Amino acid sequence: xxxxxxxxxxxxxxxxxxxxxxxxxxxxxxxxxxxxxxxxxxxxxxxxxxxxxxxxxxxxxxxxxxxxxxxxxxxxxxxxxxxxxxxxxxxxxxxxxxxxxxxxxxxxxxxxxxxxxxxxxxxxxxxxxxxxxxxxxxxxxxxxxxxxxxxxxxxxxxxxxxxxxxxxxxxxxxxxxxxxxxxxxxxxxxxxxxxxxxxxxxxxxxxxxxxxxxxxxxxxxxxxxxxxxxxxxxxxxxxxxxxxxxxxxxxxxxxxxxxxxxxxxxxxxxxxxxxxxxxxxxxxxxxxxxxxxxxxxxxxxxxxxxxxxxxxxxxxxxxx
Amino acid sequence: xxxxxxxxxxxxxxxxxxxxxxxxxxxxxxxxxxxxxxxxxxxxxxxxxxxxxxxxxxxxxxxxxxxxxxxxxxxxxxxxxxxxxxxxxxxxxxxxxxxxxxxxxxxxxxxxxxxxxxxxxxxxxxxxxxxxxxxxxxxxxxxxxxxxxxxxxxxxxxxxxxxxxxxxxxxxxxxxxxxxxxxxxxxxxxxxxxxxxxxxxxxxxxxxxxxxxxxxxxxxxxxxxxxxxxxxxxxxxxxxxxxxxxxxxxxxxxxxxxxxxxxxxxxxxxxxxxxxxx
Numbered sequence: 008x009x010x011x012x013x014x015x016x017x018x019x020x021x022x023x024x025x026x027x028x029x030x031x032x033x034x035x036x037x038x039x040x041x042x043x044x045x046x047x048x049x050x051x052x053x054x055x056x057x058x059x060x061x062x063x064x065x066x067x068x069x070x071x072x073x074x075x076x077x078x079x080x081x082x083x084x085x086x087x088x089x090x091x092x093x094x095x096x097x098x099x100x101x102x103x104x105x106x107x108x109x110x111x112x113x114x115x116x117x118x119x120x121x122x123x124x125x126x127x128x129x130x131x132x133x134x135x136x137x138x139x140x141x142x143x144x145x146x147x148x149x150x151x152x153x154x155x156x157x158x159x160x161x162x163x164x165x166x167x168x169x170x171x172x173x174x175x176x177x178x179x180x181x182x183x184x185x186x187x188x189x190x191x192x193x194x195x196x197x198x199x200x201x202x203x204x205x206x207x208x209x210x211x212x213x214x215x216x217x218x219x220x221x222x223x224x225x226x227x228x229x230x231x232x233x234x235x236x237x238x239x240x241x242x243x244x245x246x247x248x249x250x251x252x253x254x255x256x257x258x259x260x261x262x263x264x265x266x267x268x269x270x271x272x273x274x275x276x277x278x279x280x281x282x283x284x285x286x287x288x289x290x291x292x293x294x295x296x297x298x299x300x301x302x303x304x305x306x307x308x309x310x311x312x313x314x315x316x317x318x319x320x321x322x323x324x325x326x327x
Numbered sequence: 328x329x330x331x332x333x334x335x336x337x338x339x340x341x342x343x344x345x346x347x348x349x350x351x352x353x354x355x356x357x358x359x360x361x362x363x364x365x366x367x368x369x370x371x372x373x374x375x376x377x378x379x380x381x382x383x384x385x386x387x388x389x390x391x392x393x394x395x396x397x398x399x400x401x402x403x404x405x406x407x408x409x410x411x412x413x414x415x416x417x418x419x420x421x422x423x424x425x426x427x428x429x430x431x432x433x434x435x436x437x438x439x440x441x442x443x444x445x446x447x448x449x450x451x452x453x454x455x456x457x458x459x460x461x462x463x464x465x466x467x468x469x470x471x472x473x474x475x476x477x478x479x480x481x482x483x484x485x486x487x488x489x490x491x492x493x494x495x496x497x498x499x500x501x502x503x504x505x506x507x508x509x510x511x512x513x514x515x516x517x518x519x520x521x522x523x524x525x526x527x528x529x530x531x532x533x534x535x536x537x538x539x540x541x542x543x544x545x546x547x548x549x550x551x552x553x554x555x556x557x558x559x560x561x562x563x564x565x566x567x568x569x570x571x572x573x574x575x576x577x578x579x580x581x582x583x584x585x586x587x588x589x590x591x592x593x594x595x596x597x598x599x600x601x602x603x604x605x
Binding site: 108 | 346349350353357360361364365437438439441442444445446448
């Protein structure tokens with residue numbers, strides 16, 4: 008049996024009273040892409056930082072390529088690459104100098120360094136900008152350079168921490184293509200993202216992280232089955248109507264400040280009709296109605312708001 | 328199983344050790360490139376001592392020089408220039424430590440340093456790159472400040488051997504002080520702290536025999552001045568360049584260099600290790 012590229016058990020980390028990771032379990036098979044999906048503060052970056060030896064966990068175990076991140080950080084470092092949220096480039100050097108710096112630190116040798124750097128500049132569409140200072144680079148170019156620097160020595164496991172945050176749609180698609188190429192070459196990728204769409208595009212498996220725990224873990228299709236059609240949002244004129252409707256529709260979540268009620272729905276006309284009929288029968292007037300197709304909010308609504316519904320997938324992280 | 332792991336660990340350790348020198352050179356090259364491309368900070372470390380030199384010689388020099396033991400009051404300014412020059416050179420070195428601290432503190436907040444930590448690079452190499460880079464910068468700074476000194480009339484009596492010995496000692500002191508500067512930069516959480524902490528070093532030549540003979544100080548201060556490292560540094564350079572009695576000062580100075588370098592190395596390594604696995 009193959010050793011998983013990444014194996015994490017009961018990972019814990021806290022800063023003072025604030026618990027960031029509360030027993031995270033995660034396994035990533037070699038050569039696959041796993042997306043760590045979660046909102047800000049869910050612990051995605053912390054997890055990646057522990058796996059890339061930047062942080063020491065408080066408890067639990069984590070292995071990358073079979074090396075313990077605490078006992079053998081050197082072994083881990085030999086086989087990984089990290090492209091983080093915050094650009095890890097030397098802003099005082101040019102793009103080419105940055106890549107050469109990495110090539111030297113990876114001990115590629117003078118000749119191979121040169122060809123590898125030329126190759127990467129070509130692949131990441133940075134040839135023209137190669138000798139220009141980084142101050143002249145756009146956000147997308149810096150991100151591409153950042154990833155190119157990670158790839159200088161072709162690491163077997165790559166961590167991408169929100170690789171497309173802050174990029175325009177075109178740059179984002181370029182980044183996605185790059186990730187797909189990497190995987191085609193057999194690289195294991197663990198990427199974090201806040202966007203379901205991105206996870207859906209790239210990942211073989213998605214692990215949903217919330218409040219320092221993996222609340223669900225499965226293939227994109229398995230997760231999508233959890234949220235068949237998103238939700239209906241109903242807005243009312245006053246609190247009285249909102250209260251009444253809230254009592255009437257028991258599977259709903261209320262947003263008191265917006266005087267709104269959210270009801271999960273399978274997207275079909277049937278559910279919509281049922282909801283409206285029940286409100287009508289009770290004589291409640293709806294100010295405004297909108298139908299939402301599934302997004303990350305719905306994933307959390309389904310997975311964290313109502314845990315009893317998440318039995319369909321492999322629910323992890325509940326044991327401490 | 329354990330033996331296999333041990334062997335692999337040993338193998339990685341060996342392969343890592345053999346790269347320390349290569350990685351240090353790579354890091355040094357990066358730091359030198361920064362200095363060449365953005366010389367602002369380096370200029371500042373040279374400008375400071377030059378201003379102090381001109382100030383103490385031309386503004387205070389006449390009176391201060393006349394007060395030196397065995398000096399004819401009429402030739403006070405020239406005598407004071409000769410007396411103060413070694414101290415100014417030491418202030419120059421101490422000043423570059425503050426440059427090193429700022430550079431390191433800035434670098435530690437950059438994403439690139441986080442990247443270095445995720446790579447199999449020797450920790451010592453990252454630090455050595457900064458230290459050697461700063462030592463080179465300090466040597467250039469000392470040479471330029473000395474040049475200004477010669478321009479305004481500093482006339483050393485040293486022979487080639489003594490010049491060589493002075494140069495060697497300057498390199499050694501610059502290397503040792505750079506380690507302290509790098510450690511201070513690592514210690515500082517902000518760049519502001521990093522620029523303030525090394526000011527202590529710049530004060531030391533003044534609290535030693537750099538500007539006035541230690542005998543003229545109050546008892547407590549005199550005791551401190553006599554036993555702090557900058558006094559043997561200054562006395563050695565003074566002796567080598569101007570032929571004043573050397574005594575044990577060169578030995579003491581070299582000893583202090585070793586102590587300071589080792590302390591700075593241990594200090595910065597400890598912090599780097601703590602910062603890399605928080």
